[in-house]
Amino acid sequence: MNDLLVKDLRKTFRLSRKQRRIDRTKERRKVAVDGLSFTARRGEIYGLLGPNGAGKTTTLRCIATLISPDEGDVRVDGKSVLTDSLEVRQYISFLTSELKLDDFFTPNYLFDYFSRLHGVDAATRKKRKKDLFKRFGIDRFAEVKVADLSSGMKQKTSLAISLVHDPDFIVFDEPTNGLDVLTARTVTDYLLEMREAGKAIILSTHILSVVEKMCDRVGIIIDGRLQAEGTLDEVRRTDADANLENVFFQLVEQSEVAAA
Amino acid sequence: MKNLWVIFKKEIYRVVTDKRLVLGVFILPGLSIFLIYTIIGTAIGGQMDEEQAHVPTLYVENLPGEVEAHLDAHMDYTLQEGTIEEEALREKIREEELDLAVIFPEDFAERIDSREGIPEATVFYNQGSNHSSNAYNNFNQAMGAYHENIIMDRLDDPSDYHPYELGTVNLVDERNVVAQGFAMLMPMLIIIFLFVGVMNIGPDAIAGEKERGTIATLLVTPTRRTEIALGKVLSIALLSFASALSSFIGILLSLPQLMQFDDTLPDISIYGIGDFAVLLLVLIITVFFIVALVSIISTYAKSVKEATTLIMPFYFIAMIIGIMNSFGTDVNQSLLAHLAPIYGPINLLAGILTFEYSLVNFFATVLSTLVYTSLFVVLLNRMFSDERIMFTR
Ligand SMILES: Nc1ncnc2c1ncn2[C@@H]1O[C@H](COP(=O)(O)OP(=O)(O)O)[C@@H](O)[C@H]1O
Ligand SMILES: [Mg+2]
Numbered sequence: 001m002n003d004l005l006v007k008d009l010r011k012t013f014r015l016s017r018k019q020r021r022i023d024r025t026k027e028r029r030k031v032a033v034d035g036l037s038f039t040a041r042r043g044e045i046y047g048l049l050g051p052n053g054a055g056k057t058t059t060l061r062c063i064a065t066l067i068s069p070d071e072g073d074v075r076v077d078g079k080s081v082l083t084d085s086l087e088v089r090q091y092i093s094f095l096t097s098e099l100k101l102d103d104f105f106t107p108n109y110l111f112d113y114f115s116r117l118h119g120v121d122a123a124t125r126k127k128r129k130k131d132l133f134k135r136f137g138i139d140r141f142a143e144v145k146v147a148d149l150s151s152g153m154k155q156k157t158s159l160a161i162s163l164v165h166d167p168d169f170i171v172f173d174e175p176t177n178g179l180d181v182l183t184a185r186t187v188t189d190y191l192l193e194m195r196e197a198g199k200a201i202i203l204s205t206h207i208l209s210v211v212e213k214m215c216d217r218v219g220i221i222i223d224g225r226l227q228a229e230g231t232l233d234e235v236r237r238t239d240a241d242a243n244l245e246n247v248f249f250q251l252v253e254q255s256e257v258a259a260a
Numbered sequence: 261m262k263n264l265w266v267i268f269k270k271e272i273y274r275v276v277t278d279k280r281l282v283l284g285v286f287i288l289p290g291l292s293i294f295l296i297y298t299i300i301g302t303a304i305g306g307q308m309d310e311e312q313a314h315v316p317t318l319y320v321e322n323l324p325g326e327v328e329a330h331l332d333a334h335m336d337y338t339l340q341e342g343t344i345e346e347e348a349l350r351e352k353i354r355e356e357e358l359d360l361a362v363i364f365p366e367d368f369a370e371r372i373d374s375r376e377g378i379p380e381a382t383v384f385y386n387q388g389s390n391h392s393s394n395a396y397n398n399f400n401q402a403m404g405a406y407h408e409n410i411i412m413d414r415l416d417d418p419s420d421y422h423p424y425e426l427g428t429v430n431l432v433d434e435r436n437v438v439a440q441g442f443a444m445l446m447p448m449l450i451i452i453f454l455f456v457g458v459m460n461i462g463p464d465a466i467a468g469e470k471e472r473g474t475i476a477t478l479l480v481t482p483t484r485r486t487e488i489a490l491g492k493v494l495s496i497a498l499l500s501f502a503s504a505l506s507s508f509i510g511i512l513l514s515l516p517q518l519m520q521f522d523d524t525l526p527d528i529s530i531y532g533i534g535d536f537a538v539l540l541l542v543l544i545i546t547v548f549f550i551v552a553l554v555s556i557i558s559t560y561a562k563s564v565k566e567a568t569t570l571i572m573p574f575y576f577i578a579m580i581i582g583i584m585n586s587f588g589t590d591v592n593q594s595l596l597a598h599l600a601p602i603y604g605p606i607n608l609l610a611g612i613l614t615f616e617y618s619l620v621n622f623f624a625t626v627l628s629t630l631v632y633t634s635l636f637v638v639l640l641n642r643m644f645s646d647e648r649i650m651f652t653r
Contacts, residue, residue: 100473
């Protein structure tokens with residue numbers, strides 16, 4: 001009941017004529033996610049590993065209630081994205097590089113603004129802001145407009161702002177993508193700490209080392225389907241050398257053969 | 261619905277703390293309108309003063325004494341000395357060195373007295389020159405008076421010349437003259453200013469957020485789509501109303517300059533508090549209507565540029581309706597005309613300004629506009645919940 005449950009998730013997109021031309025397909029609908037099921041538990045980092053176009057972002061967007069599934073459901077602490085999207089958004093934090101902050105405002109203003117939208121009371125907000133800003137080194141830039149921040153500082157501000165409500169579920173699309181080494185390190189350290197604090201974390205990535213360094217359990221997603229799932233060790237063990245890279249490439253090859 | 265207020269405040273704060281926007285949205289509209297109309301007014305006024313101050317130069321050959329007396333009574337002028345050949349005369353009038361030339365035959369007055377044939381005088385003037393045309397008109401009036409005198413002399417009984425008397429009594433209500441003027445101009449200006457005000461704010465607040473990717477950040481917070489839609493609509497309405505107000509202040513301040521060529525300065529005090537209250541109410545519902553329309557377009561569009569382009573046709577339609585109304589003589593009092601979007605409010609505004617509106621028409625416009633606006637807001641709400649509109653790739 002306390003977990004984040006993805007059940008038989010299916011999502012298709014209507015393709016515009018332009019998209020059909022780009023994708024060289026005659027199909028009018030693209031199946032982005034095809035019957036996906038997995039569970040992310042508290043105190044655990046679940047990694048959704050897959051190549052580009054596998055359906056990772058689509059899955060995470062369904063969890064974040066930004067888009068709604070054609071079939072299946074996502075339950076966050078028992079609340080369904082289909083019927084209780086407001087509560088779901090209250091419980092989770094969703095982070096992707098597509099969620100931008102308005103250049104005009106300062107981190108300080110934005111933190112307060114999003115805290116209010118989440119209904120965080122003033123005292124909690126102040127304390128949380130102080131902690132998070134200090135932790136990510138934003139404090140010195142608190143009154144600098146987002147437009148004038150470095151890209152690393154922008155990312156860290158986005159991260160801090162996605163955590164204004166101290167959510168129990170953290171959903172993170174390609175967490176270290178496009179970050180410099182130092183910022184990436186700050187982010188991964190923070191996620192590990194959140195795991196210790198008992199939060200459920202789902203992250204998507206196409207980078208094997210991210211999974212190997214951080215994840216407790218992993219689901220390998222290819223063409224919208226989950227091809228393998230288990231703890232990192234369980235998945236590794238399917239290969240003779242216990243090498244995740246080998247497992248991954250074999251699965252990709254298999255699905256290419258199946259598709260051909 | 262608490263987040264509606266949070267969003268509303270942030271939208272207002274966003275605009276009023278941005279110097280560039282404050283300048284572009286609240287100061288420049290009023291200032292530019294004030295400057296443009298003041299310059300136009302001053303230019304027109306200056307031209308009129310100059311024309312009035314100008315004393316035309318006349319060249320007259322053989323000016324009969326009686327004609328001179330009439331000329332003196334009708335206009336100021338200076339006479340050109342000396343004799344000028346006709347060719348040179350034509351040239352001087354063309355070049356505007358002379359304003360008017362009249363050549364009377366030597367025996368003009370005598371032949372009129374003795375009634376020997378019809379003496380012929382020739383007038384040279386230049387219609388392309390304002391000074392010359394004015395001099396010609398004044399000269400004609402003087403000659404008209406002279407002509408009348410001659411006829412009177414020739415009649416046995418001078419009263420034959422006046423077979424009847426015509427008395428005229430002008431019962432004009434000054435208030436109505438002013439009101440007509442207002443009703444002609446204001447509804448059009450009001451609609452244009454309101455539209456421009458909304459276009460200053462709306463596309464950036466919605467399409468801009470989509471374009472910059474900041475709307476998604478808002479969509480993942482526990483905020484109802486209705487709260488976002490309404491927060492946007494309400495804040496855009498307030499800000500664009502302020503922007504339109506800037507234009508109104510600009511035009512009010514420039515009125516004295518603009519109207520200086522007219523003796524009757526429009527006096528707003530012909531309207532009472534009640535009129536202003538009704539006017540304000542109509543303005544407010546009209547703003548909401550335009551805001552809802554522009555919001556829908558801005559939500560549909562993927563970028564500010566696209567939104568602005570898509571709004572243009574609606575702006576032009578509104579403008580054309582406004583202009584058509586200014587040329588119409590009477591307010592269209594039909595109920596149907598008051599139910600139409602845009603056209604209804606324009607008609608009602610004209611009606612209010614001329615003190616000729618019925619309660620039925622008032623409610624027809626107010627209620628129908630509210631209904632259209634509500635439908636738009638419902639649609640807007642749907643659009644905010646539609647992932648294909650909010651997340652297009
Ligand atoms: N809005 C959309 N319209 C059409 N196709 C889409 C849309 N979003 C994603 N897709 C398609 O769905 C598939 C999965 O995309 P995505 O979830 O972004 O993959 P990933 O994040 O794993 O790289 C891709 O083929 C992509 O082109
Ligand atoms: Mg992706």
